[in-house]
Amino acid sequence: MQNFTFQNGTKIIFGKDQEQLVGQEAAQYGKKLLLHYGGGSIKESGLYDRVVQAVLEQGIEIIELGGVQPNPRVSLVREGVTLCKEHNIDFILAIGGGSVIDSAKAIAAGANYDGDVWDFFTGKSPVTDCLPIGVVLTIPAAGSESSAGSVITNEEGDYKRAVGHGTMRPKFAILNPVLTYTLPSYQTACGITDMMAHILERYFTNEKNVELTDRLCEATLKTIINNAHTVIEDPTNYAARAEIMWAGTLAHNDLLNTGRIGDWGSHDIEHEVSGIYDIAHGAGLAIIFPAWMKYVYKHDVNRFVQFANRVWDVEIDLNDLEKTALAGIKETEQFFSSIGMPITLAEANVGEEHFEEMAKKGTERGPLGNFIKLQEDDVFEIYQLAK
Template sequence: MGQRTIIKKGGETYMQNFVFDNKTKIIFGKDTEQTVGQESVSYGNKLLLHYGGGSIKESGLYDTVIDSLKAEGIEIFELGGVKPNPRISLVREGVNLCKENDIDFILAVGGGSVIDSAKAIAAGVKYEGDAWDFFTGKAVVEDCLPIGVVLTIPAAGSESSAGTVVTNEDGWYKRAFGDIKLRPQFAIMNPVLTYSLPPYQTAAGITDMMAHILERYFTNDKHVELTDRLCEATLRTIINNAHTVLEDPTNYDTRAEIMWSGTIAHNDLLNTGRTGDWASHDIEHELSGIYDITHGAGLAIIFPAWMKYVYKHDINRFVQFANRVWDVEIDLNNPEKTALAGIKKLEEFFKSIGMPTTLRDAEIDDEHFSDMAKKAVEKGQLGNFVKLCADAVERIYRIAM
């Protein structure tokens, strides 16, 4: 994880000090889900299997996982029902289930929502208070249960990240927190398991992983060329494979490129030595908290609006983005034109993969703009690239209309 201390010498800002610590073992490729029992058994003999709806049973993945776990003599307890934008109520149920049965390990089989829910449960089991305390800053993670993952939806990058996002139905607050103790011990990633994803879900996942990169890319730190280039390369890989994966969903090579990109986008490698922004995620959380919109779709709406609001803060970075990611020719006489062309290219790409790019596209009106903006900044101004107060957040929602 990148530390927030900026070293200055002679008036210049240098790459930040950082400690990169990612313990997650990645097990990537065909049929790797068959090894889940072998990977899990070293963490104990009582396991909570956590998942969403019925898709893993319909696909046969559930049976494969159960057989592999039973072959290692692992006792299995189950908790399904995770929803997109996972709920704190189910987290609390999971915490109680784990405490009552002395669970040793949590296995999340699904996408980011399932993994985030599992992380919150893992933290809550080792805490005497309410798990929501972690999300409000009232508590920090001292200890947690270990977690493993069988990934079925490439999007959130939660399979090797330190963060989790959960929604509280009481007030519909969607909040995040992170701790390196929450990184999964292992993540099993078989691109074949993503073949059956609906096109919209695939596209929303693509948008989500791109947003994770963009949050890191737009920084005030200088002398970060390597991570700039890594961000740009990962973005271009996603863009180059996006339409193919939508047109040919059982193309293994394309699915593999997208799946691995989603992990790289959010495993913290790309933010080493730099401070990202993260305002767009916080602004979007209010949207999906109230309207339950798919997170990736919400980001497709908010990110271009945020860009239009802040681009003049550092036009050169937006020019670089336009040129290196989208191949926009640089107009030396009019850098603003180049910067805006890059933002337009991003919007056009989101549209081309079936994402909404305005709030009207998502049938969301301005009824809650003021309330959402105030909720978004309850703990202080948003962002690092440009600091945003409630008025600025509301302005971004209006640009997004």
């Protein structure tokens, strides 16, 4: 087990009607707030009005910036940075899912920086300080509500890049499973896939003797799997929605990777796909992750056998461990398909025309992943396996 320091400063406020507490939580961080959100769904549901009322009751001034899209754009982030500087914003409140939260984090970092916010995502400048951020979560998926990372797309060149820093963790996150009842089934499935991928990135490690976090990863995966079809078929099932929502947070709050080094190659490979084709991140991961598994499983067949047995209840064939490992990969692929995810690039209307470009762009700052270091040719082959 690796040495580690674990500190997650995000206050989680979980349960029914907890968004009513947003005003008093926000009031701890100042008197001028940037309210950041996506489209009109929060207004149609009444959530926007409830949040605004709770904030105004605390005497907080609100500046608004809506319009966040899936795969959030740096152009809107730049608008947010400008607003923060012009209005001397004290605090940013994000209402939405991972895209809104990631956009809010980028704005929070850029607000205290004299250069262009994209510098953080290219490695030109490190993040050193952020405005405080709060979250009212509406889409369980990305885990951004308590993570230290942000992923943003630059329309110039179709680059999708990530950056992380401890100050980017939200100060609080309000998680009310009821707010997820109206999510379309496809969006729910994308979220399920995204959170599972976050766990799998941590699970496939070269680190030995990490039994506790192995078991935590496996338990969280099984909980997601056990509740996935319920939330899709019965969207207002509070118990199942609660399990999925909390699992999504645990999947990406860094607890599950304590003492181990995760991979993250699949995320980087997928970012090139959604950066160009603008598909949902979860859908892209449903395609890329099984392809990555097929490409690398021989590196540590025993870990893939453990995954197949403990997560998917595949009986271990001691005479053919490779058969067991491949069965676990197949179960993963079939599960993604069963909840409505594409499992090939063709299903997502992604052709082969950009494979070489994506492989080159993805590795331009070095090889991808840690389980196996993937060079440009390796990434190209994974796209081939995924087509």
